[in-house]
Amino acid sequence: MMSDLLTPLLLPLMVATPLIAALVSILVGSKRLRVGISLLFAILQVLIALGLVLFLSTYQSAIRYELGGWGAPLGIDLTVDGLSALMLMLSSVLVLVLSLYSSQYFSHQDSVRFWPLWWLLIAGLNAVFLAADAFNIFVALEIMGLSAVALVSLGGSRAALMSALRYALVGLLGSLLYLLGVALLYRAYGTLDLLMLSTVADHNPLTWVSLSLISLGLLLKTALLPLHFWLPAAHSSAPAPVSAVLSALVVKASFYLLMRFWFDVLSPATNEIGMTALGVLGAVAIIWGCVAALRAQRLKLLIAYSTVAQIGYLFLLFPLATASGSSMINAGTIAAVVYFILAHALAKAAMFLAAGDIQSYYGHDNINKLKGLVLTLPMAVATFAIAGVSLIGLPPSGGFIAKWLLLESAISSGKWWWAVIMLMGGLLAALYIGKVLSIAFNQDIDRPTVHRPAQNRSAFYGFTLAILAVFCGFNTEWVLNLLEVQFERPLMTSGGVQ
Amino acid sequence: MTHDLLFSITGVVLIGIGLFGSVASTHIIKKLIAINIMGLGIFMIFLSTARHGMITDPIPHAVVLTGIVVAIAGTSLCLWLALKIHLLGEDTTEEVNANDV
């Protein structure tokens, strides 16, 4: 059947589109043309992702594409299963909206460098989600890392450059540790392909060491608590769309890899202590992130700290996934965490866009000086509030569904203390969201003149993202059974989908 | 057989030195150099797996080659940023924000 042949082609296309977009945006001279073409490519990317998702949900089977026709161990493969298809869909939708936002956010001078780096970052992201080869992941991680650093440094201010540098150093260190882990795996098992590794890997000290190295490298990039110091500075000093994509996608990509390695590839090497350790770190991250967010003086800093906290939530997956000792990974928790990623990405991106509007209107984003914000930028406040709702996990938002599923798995697996942590996290999040809202609603501002409410279109994009965050809380059926699509072991026969 | 083991041990030692250097020193350039040393250590371990008696495995070589290029790119980006920071301001040890814990 026709579509059967063409669909696998979508995978390489998924990586090629951003690359081509990057090349074109480098070569193209005028800003308007560059922006137009970029929007076209963004729409194309969404269509491809949609095609992939539809294919998966109808045929319920994962796709594997062998680049260069050489087959798994020798050549490199691209694979897509339920989880990665969902992540691709999320990132392409988000990229579309953020591209629309940044089409008029950047001055001509900046946009020359912004668009190519933006597309290279997206290429890196797509490569990570599609990668099935350990070393290929390293290169993709590196593309994503470096282009993220370059985008953060776009700001040009000293703070931006310093935080970009710190982010670069951390990124480099993380990637090298990851590479060391891959080297050990190659030494022990002789193959770089993830699927082969998952069949061959067993519980011996070398695998355990390489898993911990890989995890350390990825934790550095995901900014879990002790290794999070670089995130607040980087995310808060970057331009709005960049910090949105950083918080929403880049950090999640390394978490996606962690999930792949812990639950898919090297799952025999994982053990109870490691899982609970990650869980505890996550819990501490939630509490600490919220407290720091409460004390933050600048809005973007507050949002960045809230990212640190929300990442803590993600790591609660590890202790809850293995239902009390049995190696069987309970699918409900993974679905919950994926939902969390979905909801958090949309909500956090919306928040950063709102913060971007506030910064461009006021010139600063010092929270205490934002009194009467509700008069001047009503749309920004609405976006911030709705996104806040999803972060806290109040119904009817996606965040609520995620929290519900996590709570349910926590209680059904009898580990109720994680549930307490989650509820505490929700309340703390409510604290700092409430703080910002109460300042925004404070209308007895000394300047009686009512500001002309800024009517720019950019506020609209943040608002749509926030609404998306709420609406993905409704029809969860579709998302959850998409996640069921997984690779059956053992090795699929080569040559595309049978 | 002991040849590649020797290489791997030196690789590990290099990694140790690189790690210590990158963590202990606060000067950017020192840190960068340390990270490069660590990279080389990793490449050494990777290459040490290539020798199997008569057959030499080309995969580690290709991988290391790509690794080197990526490391260069990373380092040059860091240098570029360090240079720009150096040009921008005198205040070399500026705390990014007061309450960064």
Place this chain on the structure above:
Amino acid sequence: MTFSNSLPILIILSALLPGLVTFFIHERQVILRRALNLGGNVTCLVLIGLLINGVYSGEVFETRLPLLPAMDLVLHADALSLLFVSLSGLLWFLTSIYAIGYLDGTQNRSRFFGFFSLCVAATLGIALAGNLITFLIFYELLTLTTYPLVVHKGNAASLRAGRIYLAYTMIGGALLLAGVVWLKTLAGSLEFTATGVLSGLPHLDPDHLKIIFVMLLTGLGVKAALVPLHGWLPIAMAAPAPVSALLHAVAVVKAGAFGIIRVVYDVYGIEFTRDLGLTVILGAVAAFTIVYGSILAIYQDDLKKRLAYSTVSQVSYIALGTAIAGPIATIGGMIHLVHQGLMKITLFFCAGNLAETLKVHKVSELNGVGRRMPLTMTAFTIAALGMIGLPPIAGFVSKWYLGAGALEVDAYWVLVILAISSLLNALYFLPILHAAWFKTSDTKWAVQKTKLETHWMLLLPPVLTAALAVAAGIFASSAISPLSWSELIAAREYGQSIFPNDPSAAFLSSPWGLGWVVLAPLVVAVGVLIPLTRQWSIRLSAFAALPALFVALLASPTTTVLPTLFFGSVLTLDDVSRVILLLAATLWLLAGIYAKGYLANDAHLTRYTLFFLLCMAGSFGLSLSQDLFGFLTFFTLMSLSAYGVVVHTGTEEAFRAGKTYMQWVVIGELLLFAALAGLSSAGNSVQPLWVSSLLLIGFGIKAGLLSTHFWLPRAHPVAPVPASAVLSGLMVKAGLIGWWRFLPLGDEVLLQPGMLLIILGFAGAFWAAIAGWMQRDPKTLLAYSTISQMGVMAAGVGIGLMYPHLWSALSAALLLYVLHHGFAKAALFFSVGIAPIANRGSHLKWWLWFMFLVPVITMIGLPFTSGSIAKATLKISVDGIAWFEWLLSLSAVGTTLLMLRFIELLKQLPVSSRPTSQFTPQIIATCLTVLIILTLGLGVPVMTGIQIIAPTSISMFDAIWPPFIGLLLFIGLYHFRLRIHPVRKPMIQSKPEILENAWKTISDGRTSKLSFEVPLISRIKRNIPSAVEAIIVRISQISIHPGVVLVSLLLCFALMFAVGQAPIE
């Protein structure tokens, strides 16, 4: 998506969409915003209407949206949700009109109305939720949409309120979420099913369920403002008035209460909750909240804070209703959901009006506001009285059902809680009403520019909701009323059909036959209110009694049943009610004529006539109605309007008397409420002892029985003469009628109450005679004489209780006695009015004095007068209880003493300067009364058809010796009294003042130590001889010290019980 499963979602959208669109409307487009908002309201109401008749005709409405694999968003319209949906929809419509008026000219109204509609959409969602998770989603959505409304003003206070509100609701929400998730993992999908989901499931660990219940309760308790979690409600009063009106009266607070009902009935199932013992926790918390909230409300000076605390206590009634776990209590809880909503929203609207137009925020600034904003304050008064629980307003119905439901499951403590809380409600509402209506305002109000007292949009909603509250009360048992609706729900909940066992016998009924008797005065009263027909109706007011007179004399015995009125009110005209109606009609007619002259040039004539007519309607209704609710309603109507008449003169002394009168009326009201609730729940089985004793005391207060009579000698003389005539002549008899209707006279022996009645009756008779004799003001003397006569009648009823076989004869005799006393006492009071002319020695002098003497003689009971006939028939009907006859004659001696003293005092009245011509209506009235007395004395047995033993058989001697001894006693004592100077107005603080001070200190919030300074000691220090005399006065006073009397009452009880227990041969 057929219509039946899209209607619920359409209702929510009809509120949601206008809200979302309004956000984007520009501030200046006022018309568009108004149209959108009201359009949304109207569509919502229409859809709800469709929903109601759909459900009524048995159709099932349900919308099911997929949410989670094992659970979906369900909107299901069952009877319970309809109750709440219709309430929210209706009140949303009214509140948005109010909000448009209130926020005229303020900034960012689009934002306000946007969030306003969203918040209502959330409330509708809560109402229509089909399972616990949908409920949770809309519950949290409600918090989110209400926060911007609370902080709408943006000033520091509202921001603080918002912060605290969020803190409370967030924590509550988190607990609720945890509870729901835990329950979900245990019990699977939590669809709301009629008799509860959990009761069906087998292996659920009870103490898990207990913990979950506590978590859910806390989560819901935050919004239902149960005590420890109520902190946010008073603070959230910083929000604008429409917000506090809709939110804190309807949306937020009711959501919490509604949640509790849903959890207890539809998730746990009522029997399952009771077995788990959870209802005890809920009941305890609810009871504590009710009392705590009311106590705190008393101390609040800020009006809105006071209303907030009252909401805290009122909402817990609903929780109490659910906690009692009886079918009738459930009905009580649910209709309170609606009634409290109606009443509370009226109160908040009025508070908003006061704040908006007069900038009045404090209770202390409310003096005389009634005059400046009459319509608002009438609405406020209706709602406040409803909150206290006085019939016929809606509040009474729910309290009644709660009381009856509690008794059904023998939870007596609930009755106590209800009584206490009604008392506390009175404590914090009555001062407001008193200040508003009866005090003159010292501050200068903003001058009233518009024709209406404030913008019509601010005025219409409170008036409408007040009218609804009254209608919900009056037409309680009609088909569409909330009461019948909650009966439907309760029936569904308990799985069997139940109907409140009111003894509403429905037999032959002529439509509206007897209704006119009661309606005539009301119609004229309305005439008085309307300015253009005011003069005519004042002149006609006297003749409003004619229909009653006509019916009493000529109509054949019929019954009118008005099923829709109250709980199905029954008005019957039998022998007893005919006589009483006759007495009432004539007295009201004569008093009306008398008032023409007496109050000709009085400033507050309109107010007097209004209260006069209301009182008349009350008395007619009272005499005719048979059903409990009807009787109590008319009883309350009469007592309340009598207050207006008592304080008519406006002097300081009148106000003090009025206050005491009102205090005792409220106490009486509470006792009667408890007694009648007990009566209704006991059904036609044997009346429990405590019910009859409560009835005794309750009606005893009205009948001026000893120990509960303090208000009588102070209230009656203070009122204008025609009023006090009717007060003494008729209204006092209401107590007697009460005993007549409700005590099981003639069918079972009630030894102890009978004994008590006799003791108190005769003691009162003798004591009143002595006290009356020492008075200087003739009207006070007459008041004491009324007490003594009522004592005699009470004793008669006591006999009836002890010897039921005598009751048939005895009742006829008592009826005659009532007639005789009524007319005689009225004539005496009339004479006091016209005595000034007689003293002036005009040519009418002798004729007038003859007219004064006739009632005196009949009172003494000389032969050939109605008095002698009445006393004789009473003696005969008792046939042979010697000691009763002796006591009766002794009381006659006392009466003679009093009457002679009265004549002496009449002589001393100051001469009035007004020309005799002005007195003509008064003279005519007195002549008529005297004429009636004479005819009564001669021809009464023939006319009224009461079989009377012929007068000849009593020996003349019996009729003569008591007056003769009385005369001797009077002359003898005449000298003695000269030496001790007459008892002037008590120079020392009489006991009622102390009681009244105590009362004031509580209500004014000053908790100064109640110091009972004993005047006796201070006097001894000054001079010994006058001390002796003071002691005598003290003794007479001491007897009426409330504390002492209550102690004596208890002693009598104890004595009675002792006697009762002791085996009687």
Place this chain on the structure above:
Amino acid sequence: MFRKLILSESLSSQNEMTLLTRCALALVISILTIGLSAALILSPKAEPVLAIEALDKLALSGVENPVTAVLLNFRSYDTLLEIAVLLIVAVTMSTPSNKQMNQSAADTSRWLSVNDAQFVHPILTALLRWLIPLGILLSGYLLWTGAYLPGGAFQAGAVLTGVGVALAVAGRHHFTWHLFIARFVLTVGLIAFVAMAAGNALATGIVLQYPIEHAGLIILLVELAATISIAAILLMLFTQITALPNTSERLKP
């Protein structure tokens, strides 16, 4: 550990970590290294299954040198991404703000412009006359032998960069990078690679799968484009840094 980043050359010790923490850190890291090496020593190396397979398929790859085969045929996707990485760095450093550009008086209309006014030391001019053609020749050779002996695009590119740097240092020649031609040269490597991948997909139906007979030629073309790009990117790195305002004075100690 990464919190404080300083650039001041002053070797003041107050910024360094205290001696105690350094020793502790050293101890921890040495433990880690010992652990790692123990793991390495204990665990056996896997059999070279993949190596054997790669060597067997070498004939199909169109080149003799196994490393180039792996680099440009078996794992060509990695190389593609690798060039993209280089491109990232190039883009970050491209077109510094115009104010930095116009300091150098050179004409900015052409990519490689000669400006005679600049004085150049005679010995250096002579040296360049010899070196530049030799460099280009050497890089061509390296590129060609890549197929048989260790060599290939990266080595050739590096040598070519050396040539470029020599030119730039001489000062006579000046490179301007914001022109289209410059940007095209930077991206030609990636463009060629992607075009080849797309071409293969049309020809053999699978992306990045060379038709067997032309594999060698296509690899050579791609390598050529890659060499040019790599050379241009590295050269730009150098020129952009020297173009930064008065870098020379700043670098004084």
